[in-house]
Every structure is written in C-alpha cells, then in structure tokens.
Amino acid sequence: MDIIKEEKRGYRLMFTSKAVPYWLGAFVVLFIIYLIARGDASTLRVDRESLIMSRVTRSEFNDYIRVRGRVQPKTTIQLSPLEGGVVDRIFVEEGALLKKGDKILQLVNEGLDLQILNAEADLAEKENLLRNTMISMEQEKLSVNQERLQLEIDVERFKRAYESQEQLYREQLIAREEYLKAREDYELAAGKYELVKNRLVQDSLYRSVQVVQMEESLRNMRQNMAIIRKRKENLIVTAPIDGELGLLDVILGQSVSQGSKIGQINDLTDFKIEAQIDEHYIDRVTDALEATFDRGGEHFETVVRKVYPDVREGKFRADFKFTGKRPDNIRNGQTFDLNLQLGQPEQALLIERGAFYYRTGGKWIYVVAHDGERAVRREIEVGRQNPQYYEILSGLEPGEQVVISSYDNFGDNDNLKFK
Numbered sequence: 001m002d003i004i005k006e007e008k009r010g011y012r013l014m015f016t017s018k019a020v021p022y023w024l025g026a027f028v029v030l031f032i033i034y035l036i037a038r039g040d041a042s043t044l045r046v047d048r049e050s051l052i053m054s055r056v057t058r059s060e061f062n063d064y065i066r067v068r069g070r071v072q073p074k075t076t077i078q079l080s081p082l083e084g085g086v087v088d089r090i091f092v093e094e095g096a097l098l099k100k101g102d103k104i105l106q107l108v109n110e111g112l113d114l115q116i117l118n119a120e121a122d123l124a125e126k127e128n129l130l131r132n133t134m135i136s137m138e139q140e141k142l143s144v145n146q147e148r149l150q151l152e153i154d155v156e157r158f159k160r161a162y163e164s165q166e167q168l169y170r171e172q173l174i175a176r177e178e179y180l181k182a183r184e185d186y187e188l189a190a191g192k193y194e195l196v197k198n199r200l201v202q203d204s205l206y207r208s209v210q211v212v213q214m215e216e217s218l219r220n221m222r223q224n225m226a227i228i229r230k231r232k233e234n235l236i237v238t239a240p241i242d243g244e245l246g247l248l249d250v251i252l253g254q255s256v257s258q259g260s261k262i263g264q265i266n267d268l269t270d271f272k273i274e275a276q277i278d279e280h281y282i283d284r285v286t287d288a289l290e291a292t293f294d295r296g297g298e299h300f301e302t303v304v305r306k307v308y309p310d311v312r313e314g315k316f317r318a319d320f321k322f323t324g325k326r327p328d329n330i331r332n333g334q335t336f337d338l339n340l341q342l343g344q345p346e347q348a349l350l351i352e353r354g355a356f357y358y359r360t361g362g363k364w365i366y367v368v369a370h371d372g373e374r375a376v377r378r379e380i381e382v383g384r385q386n387p388q389y390y391e392i393l394s395g396l397e398p399g400e401q402v403v404i405s406s407y408d409n410f411g412d413n414d415n416l417k418f419k
Helices: 008-014 017-038 111-171 178-232 354-362
Strands: 043-046 053-055 058-061 066-081 085-090 101-108 236-240 241-250 263-278 290-295 300-313 316-321 337-341 346-352 365-370 374-379 381-385 389-394 401-403 415-418
Touching: 053 346, 053 365, 066 316, 101 241, 111 178, 263 337, 354 365
Parallel strands: 043 415
Antiparallel strands: 053 401, 058 346, 066 263, 066 337, 085 101, 101 236, 241 263, 263 316, 290 300, 290 337, 300 316, 346 389, 365 374, 365 401, 374 415, 381 389
C-alpha cells in the first residue's frame, strides 16, 4: 500500500534539505556585511580621555640634555701609611673635619722597634771605634813629635861635634878617622830628622783622610738613625691637608701594609660636579661645554672640566666645574639637575616628549585624523631630543596632532578608534 507524502509549504520549507544552500548563502552575505560594518580588523577602540596628545609645531629647538650631577670635592687625597703595622688606636671617625697634622690613627710595628734598637747599637759601636781610633792616632802623633824633638836635638849636638872635629882636623890635631866619624854621625842624625818630618807630614795627611772617612761614615749612620726614628713617627697617620675625613676603612687590630689605601681626605675648599651621562651622547660631550642649574631661585653656571673615555653600564662620566659663584652651604654628595648645552638653538619641527618613544623607538607614531575620531599609525624619523621635545626630521607636518602617551596597551593595531 503506497503512502502519500504531504508536500511542505510556507515557513516549513526553510527547514528542509533544499534550503541548506540558501542558509549558507545568507550566512556569507551577513558575514561580509559584518566586516564592512566593523571596518579594518587592526583597529582598536580606546578612550580618548585616557590619551595624551601633542600638536606638531615649528619652533626653536634648544639642543640640551638634563643630567643629574653629584657634588664631589675637586681634590681628594688618598691616605696610605708610610709604614706597615697593626692598628692600635683610632683617633677620629669618618666625616670628621681635620686640620693638617691632626692624628687619624696609630700603628704598632715590633719589627721596626727591633730595627731601631739594632741601628742604635751599631751607631754606638761606630762612635766608640772612631773615638778609640782618634785616641790612638793622637798618641802616635805625640810619639812621633817626641821622636822629632829628640832627633832635632841630636842633629844640633852632632852638628856642633862635627864642626869642632872639622876645625881640629884642619889644624891636624886629630886623626882623619875621628873627623869622618863626626861627620857621619851628623849626617845620619840629619837624615833621621828629615825622615821623621816627612813621616809627620804623611801621617797627618793619612790621619786627616781617615778621620774624614770615619766622620762621614758616622754622619751617614746618624742620618740613617734619624730616618729610622722618623719611620717610627710614620706609624702615626696624620691628615696631609685641611679637609674632611671622607673614608677610613680600618678596624682595631687590623694589619695594614705599607702604601695600602686606608682612607681619603676631601679638600673642601673647592668642589666639582660629577655626572653619569648616557653613552648615546659620548661623541657630543666635550670639554668646555656649558651647563646650568637653578637652586633656591638662583642661577648657577658650570662647564665641562673633564670627560672620561670609559663606558660602564651604558654611561660615561664627566666632571663639571663652577665658572661663577657656588650655591651657599654646598655639601659633598648633594645632587643637582644640570642642563647641559650641546649646541646652539635652531628652528625645527617639534613634538612634546612622551612615553610612546619607549615602545616605538621614534620610528612611528599615531597621528590624529582630520575628523578627530581616530588616529592612524605613521612612520616618522626623530632626530635630536631634549628634556621637553623631540625633533622631527620627517613624517609629520606642522599643525598635526599626535598621540604621545604610552602605547603599551595598543598592540600592533594600525588604527585607534576614539570612544
């Protein structure tokens, strides 16, 4: 028996298999309409009130950077003991104001004490030796003088005898042998006398040289003794100048070697400002560049005194000196924000500094459209910068408005739609 199927009509046709293609076609059309209505998929809706904007202007660009500087003494002297030893006493603490010669700490050195005792014993021995030698030479000199006097008398006596014998011999009253013997005795005595006189001269010269050498040796030993005793005085470390004890890195009982750094004295008669500057500016910062800062309603001027070539952790160091008056009651360690002038002011296209730069690196920016309802991403080129403005080299025109607040929440969207 055949079953007669009822033909579906009206809205029931929408739920048949024949209606599936129509359903698919309708879905595609609706999806296209949605995309058109939604616009570009890279558009992000943002609250306009949360954004910071800046107007592009053509104005004077002041080419300077702001750096933070710390006040430091212009002259710092290192404290190093001239003698090694063990710290026995500390007279002052860090931060104390000292006068030249004030005691800072005292060391003890038993080895140096023993060396002083040995030097004193050597000096005493040398002095005794010189004293005994000079006594011996005086005795010898006295003995030779006595011999000279005796020979001088002998010469006179033998001379008289010789002259008497000579007269008798001429008168043929004595034998020739007696006459010759008298003459030989006289000549022998005269010869001995001349030898003794020569000996006296030579001994005098020798004694003079020997005494000079011994006195020189003794003088050297005394000088050495004085130096050793001076070393004893060097065990007390004193302030080399008037100033502030900026550092003292020792404790009681610590063994300190000769010449090691144990502290420093800061000369407070003059100051400098030391600043750490980003390495980006290392080619532009040179000696004699001017830098200014304000404090307490007053304006102060400095110049770059020295630029250090080494870069550490992305920064290099520069020292500044005051060219005019200094702030009252300036203190070591104070900080000032310096405006360092890198070049002369010039006309340029400017936008205000903003947090956008940290995300884009100055390569692009969101530019507000003419209708004011959205902002569009645009490539730009940023040149110089100072604490207030970026210099725009290309990509923007005067009068345009840009978004300069942070882009951290904007992702990679090309457009911003304002709510």
